[in-house]
Amino acid sequence: xxxxxxxxxxxxxxxxxxxxxxxxxxxxxxxxxxxxxxxxxxxxxxxxxxxxxxxxxxxxxxxxxxxxxxxxxxxxxxxxxxxxxxxxxxxxxxxxxxxxxxxxxxxxxxxxxxxxxxxxxxxxxxxxxxxxxxxxxxxxxxxxxxxxxxxxxxxxxxxxxx
Numbered sequence: 654x655x656x657x658x659x660x661x662x663x664x665x666x667x668x669x670x671x672x673x674x675x676x677x678x679x680x681x682x683x684x685x686x687x688x689x690x691x692x693x694x695x696x697x698x699x700x701x702x703x704x705x706x707x708x709x710x711x712x713x714x715x716x717x718x719x720x721x722x723x724x725x726x727x728x729x730x731x732x733x734x735x736x737x738x739x740x741x742x743x744x745x746x747x748x749x750x751x752x753x754x755x756x757x758x759x760x761x762x763x764x765x766x767x768x769x770x771x772x773x774x775x776x777x778x779x780x781x782x783x784x785x786x787x788x789x790x791x792x793x794x795x796x797x798x799x800x801x802x803x804x805x806x807x808x809x810x811x812x813x814x815x
Contacts, residue, residue: 676722
C-alpha cells in the first residue's frame, strides 16, 4: 500500500526520529497520537500531526492496528527511510524516475508538468479548482524529501538524480 500524505520536510532527519518517539508503544487512538505529537514536537496543528502520523506509517516507523496506532521499533536510518520512501510513498518512484530520465537539473515546475499524468483522475474531480496547487506542493515536498534522504540533489534551485 502506498500513502499519499507527505508533510513539509523538516530541516533534518532528527525530526523524523523525534516524531516517531512521540507515537506510543502502547496502541493509542489517532487523536491520542496526534496530541502526543503536538506536545512532543514543534508541530502546531492537528492536521500537521495527522499528516505526520500517516507519513510515519509510510516510512515503516508507525503502524495502525485494530486497537490503535503504535510506534515500530525500526531505527530511522537514512538508508531505511530512503527505501521506505521509494516503496511506500505515492509518487516517489515516478518522481525519481523523472529525475533519472532527465539527465539534467529540473525545476520543481518542470517535474510537476512531467508528473501531472500520475495524479489520480479522481483527484481532479475531488478538488477541481485546486488540484494543481495541491499536487504541485506535494511534488515540491516529494522533491525536498528526496534531497533530504539522499535520493536527489538540489543544484541552484533545481533537482537532479542523486
